[in-house]
Amino acid sequence: xxTSSKGFVIVASKNSNFYIYATNLAESIKxxxxxxxxxxxxxxxxxDERADVADNIIHCDNHYRAKLWGMAQTPYDIxxxxxxxxxxxxxxxxxVWDNLKDYDMVFHELTKEREKFYAIREFSYNGNMExxxxxxxxxxYRSSNPxxxxxxxxxxxxxxxxxNGLWTPDGFxxxxxxxxxxKFDQTTLWWLVNKVDKYKDLKIGFFHDDxxxxxxxxxxxxxxxxxxxxxxxxxxYSGSLKKDTLIV
Amino acid sequence: MQRIWLNNAFxxxxxxxxxxxxxxxxxxxxxxxxxxxxLNKYNDDGTPNELFNEAVEFLGExxxxxxxxxxxxxxxxxxxxxxxxxxxxxxSKKLEKLFEYKLETFEIDxxxxxxxxxxxxxxxxxxxxxxxxxxxxxxxxxxxxxxxIK
Numbered sequence: 001x002x003t004s005s006k007g008f009v010i011v012a013s014k015n016s017n018f019y020i021y022a023t024n025l026a027e028s029i030k031x032x033x034x035x036x037x038x039x040x041x042x043x044x045x046x047x048d049e050r051a052d053v054a055d056n057i058i059h060c061d062n063h064y065r066a067k068l069w070g071m072a073q074t075p076y077d078i079x080x081x082x083x084x085x086x087x088x089x090x091x092x093x094x095x096v097w098d099n100l101k102d103y104d105m106v107f108h109e110l111t112k113e114r115e116k117f118y119a120i121r122e123f124s125y126n127g128n129m130e131x132x133x134x135x136x137x138x139x140x141y142r143s144s145n146p147x148x149x150x151x152x153x154x155x156x157x158x159x160x161x162x163x164n165g166l167w168t169p170d171g172f173x174x175x176x177x178x179x180x181x182x183k184f185d186q187t188t189l190w191w192l193v194n195k196v197d198k199y200k201d202l203k204i205g206f207f208h209d210d211x212x213x214x215x216x217x218x219x220x221x222x223x224x225x226x227x228x229x230x231x232x233x234x235x236x237y238s239g240s241l242k243k244d245t246l247i248v
Numbered sequence: 249m250q251r252i253w254l255n256n257a258f259x260x261x262x263x264x265x266x267x268x269x270x271x272x273x274x275x276x277x278x279x280x281x282x283x284x285x286x287l288n289k290y291n292d293d294g295t296p297n298e299l300f301n302e303a304v305e306f307l308g309e310x311x312x313x314x315x316x317x318x319x320x321x322x323x324x325x326x327x328x329x330x331x332x333x334x335x336x337x338x339x340s341k342k343l344e345k346l347f348e349y350k351l352e353t354f355e356i357d358x359x360x361x362x363x364x365x366x367x368x369x370x371x372x373x374x375x376x377x378x379x380x381x382x383x384x385x386x387x388x389x390x391x392x393x394x395x396x397i398k
Contacts (some may be wrong), residue, residue: 020351020354020355021351024350024351024354024372027368027369027372028372031369031372031373049360049361050360087347087372217340217343217344218340219340220336220337220339220340220343221336221337221340222333223329223332223333223336223337235343235347237344237347240344240347240348241344241347241348242348247348247351247352247355248352248355
């Protein structure tokens with residue numbers, strides 16, 4: 001019998017709207033999956049009765065990318081990280097764990113047809129065009145694997161350095177680095193996966209019918225659908241919400 | 249120099265008075281002149297259009313009819329896809345608005361503080377703004393009744 005603990009991690013920092021999105025997401029998961037274990041990583045100042053939906057609360061600071069820190073704090077053996085500005089729409093959320101198979105990390109894929117909805121997909125590295133292929137909006141990972149946990153810790157640490165201009169690797173186009181890459185956690189993710197030796201054996205895959213697990217509402221603008229014709233499990237409102245304006 | 253007509257020619261009008269056709273003429277070895285024609289059956293002075301007749305004779309009406317049918321079906325399928333895409337976009341935009349509306353609704357104190365999971369879940373899963381309003385009213389009503397009892 002598999003006794004691994006499984007749970008969701010949702011992070012809300014910096015902006016109180018994210019706390020509202022996060023608790024709403026947690027409630028929406030429990031609508032379909034009442035037994036779901038949910039850890040809310042958030043700032044103490046935001047917490048009110050809505051946090052009761054969470055089974056576990058971890059306090060974080062107001063870091064812009066507390067998300068990465070939160071991913072490393074998971075109390076579960078298998079973790080599904082979710083961006084806060086999502087909504088669960090389907091009971092298949094209960095089966096999310098099946099996607100892990102023998103992978104260490106599972107992502108939503110950044111494909112050519114989806115690229116218009118992302119800030120940047122292609123970039124120059126050592127004179128070649130490289131691509132981000134992993135979208136960090138959702139991530140299912142084997143947090144019981146110490147190397148995976150270390151990966152998450154490194155992701156946060158290295159991103160911090162990158163964001164603050166303390167880490168500027170060679171090989172990138174200077175202007176593109178400054179304009180598009182330096183403040184982007186996807187850059188760090190790409191680096192760790194592709195350039196750091198100790199992580200080269202990590203098994204990284206994609207969700208089956210991955211569009212269902214991170215359905216950006218804008219995908220609907222282009223009629224992008226699940227390959228199996230199934231409805232989204234998690235809808236991502238990333239591009240449509242006015243995150244910096246008051247909800248009420 | 250012989251002129252040939254490509255077999256994707258189609259009738260522009262149901263009465264078959266205008267033909268859209270592509271001709272190819274080999275001018276020199278390895279150099280083909282390709283021209284798109286919109287040919288009326290008759291010239292302005294009412295005389296038969298020789299080029300129209302040439303194309304129809306070369307291809308045969310059956311070939312043109314079949315190409316016309318195929319083109320029409322393709323156009324209809326494309327229009328259907330376009331229509332579906334437009335609808336899908338509208339649906340997505342509506343969903344975005346609906347989601348924001350729900351978040352606002354959940355900020356109403358009586359709803360925020362309600363412990364009625366069932367109604368809150370119904371509100372969250374509502375498919376339209378009127379449905380959101382309906383469940384919001386039920387939750388507020390319940391809260392007012394609870395207050396009255398106290």
